[in-house]
Amino acid sequence: MTNLDLIDRKILAELMRDATQPVAQIADKAGLSQTPCWKRIQKLEAAGVLTGRVALADPGKLGFGMTVFVGIEAPDHSADWREAFATALAAIPGVMEAYRMAGEMDYLLRIAVPDMAAFDSLYKRLTDAVPIKNVTSYFAMERMKFTTAYPVDTVSR
The missing domain is CATH 3.30.70.920 (Lrp/AsnC effector binding domain/regulation of amino acid metabolism (RAM) domain)
Incomplete structure (x- = not known):
């Protein structure tokens, strides 16, 4: 398991809820400014924690x-x-x-x-x-x- 801090977990929760949100909105909910939030998202992707972002459809x-x-x-x-x-x-x-x-x-x-x-x-x-x-x-x-x-x-x- 990857060691995630509270801010990472908040970012992940928001992205899993709705990955179409603007980074500014995710940053606000995670208690960060936009640039550090974006850098954390990139680190989560590079670490393989985030494996993709998709649209969900009604089958x-x-x-x-x-x-x-x-x-x-x-x-x-x-x-x-x-x-x-x-x-x-x-x-x-x-x-x-x-x-x-x-x-x-x-x-x-x-x-x-x-x-x-x-x-x-x-x-x-x-x-x-x-x-x-x-x-x-x-x-x-x-x-x-x-x-x-x-x-x-x-x-x-």
Whole structure:
């Protein structure tokens, strides 16, 4: 973990809440002037704490109304299989997130697709790309909470 002081944490909290804010506004909320705030943002980027700034979109309004969580059980745990699996995931745009897990399933994917036919196509593409021992799909009915902002402590310690 990177050692972040209170000002860094306040800057990060503001950027995670809304990265489109002017630096002057972020600086004000962090208790800095604009130039030192901008320098801290650059240091956070250089240190890899800030990995990017993006716009968040409503998946339904973009035609991606179906979210599927897919549990994958690998047939083996060799480096060759892991590499082939990672390559297959990278080539499939609907795979939004992928995690190697501890526990019952080996991998957990979050997939965004327009509908069941699109999911079926993605499923076939993935299972044709690499051998998979077991696939379990969970279809989200409602997104009840979503955030990309980590709950960093912005209170003095």
